[in-house]
Amino acid sequence: MQIKTVHGQAVTPYVADLARLRTEVFRAFPYLYEGSEDYEVSYLRTYAQSPESLFVLALDGTRIVGASTGVPMADAPDVFRAPFVAAGIDPAGVFYFGESVLLAQYRGRGLGVRFFEEREAYARRLGRFDWCAFCAVERPKDHPLRPAGYAPLDDFWGKRGYEHRADLRTVLEWQDIGEAGESGKPMSFWLKRVPAGG
Template sequence: MRILVRQGCDITPFIDDLARLRISVFRSFPYLYEGTLEYEQTYVATYAASPDSVFVLALDGDSVVGASTGLPMADETVEFKAPFLKGGFDPQRIFYFGESVLMPSYRGLGIGVRFFEEREAHARRLERFDICCFCAVERPVDHPLRPADYQPLDAFWAHRGYIHHPELRTEYVWRDLGEAGETAKPMSFWMKEIR
């Protein structure tokens, strides 16, 4: 196993790998995401276009088995900035974590912790951010596709110093597995002060 940290357009050689990884990992609960390679390539290319973005890649040999991303909130979409603007936060001072995706057989080895450490270190090096944040989809406890052994990551995130802010909410649209079309999913944010 090795960890690579790349910034901005340096991720370009890994775009297809990251796109495939996101499709594979996000098919599971709670995301249940029915992704396409074309959409994912466009999504990842947006991060690659941000010069201050960060990509933390976990590789087993030459295979990308995990990835974590982040970029300045100011470079994110209107949907992600809106709750912070409404709440009186300055998006220029916030570094947003896009996702952490890791193939199941590599979980429990400390890679998820490393993803958080590397992204926080990157945000601190940029010297203009006070807060790191990310958002998570909210699914009902009785969702019919929720596995009986599902363990939410709330305790892991809290242990890393992140605080849930359910008042900071947005929606993001995608097609769930088995759905005919896209629907809006509620998302709420977790934040940590890094200064």
């Protein structure tokens, strides 16, 4: 396994593979994403437009099996910035973690922790952020597609030092598996202070 980091437009050669990976991983609960690779390519290119964006790639040989993204919140879409503005938190002081995706057969090897470590270290190196933040979808406990024995990642995130901020909320739209079209999905944020120092 190799971990590779790229920034901004340097991700361009990997965009098609990342779009396929995201579409595959996000079909699972809790996202249930009936996505399209064309949309994912467009989405990833918005990250590439920020020269300070970060892509952490996990490769098995030449195959991308996992990836994690981050971008200064000031460069993120308004749907992510707005809750912080409303709460009196300056988006300029927030580094936003887009998502982590990893093929199921590669889980349990520490890559999820590595994704957080790489993004946090990058936010520290940039030297101007007070917070690392990400958001997660909220699904009802009785959702019909919730797998038996499903365990949310709340404990994992808590062990990484992230605090759930239920007061920071937004809504994203996508098409669930089995839906006729897109619908709004409630999202809430998790935050962690960026420690001082390089």
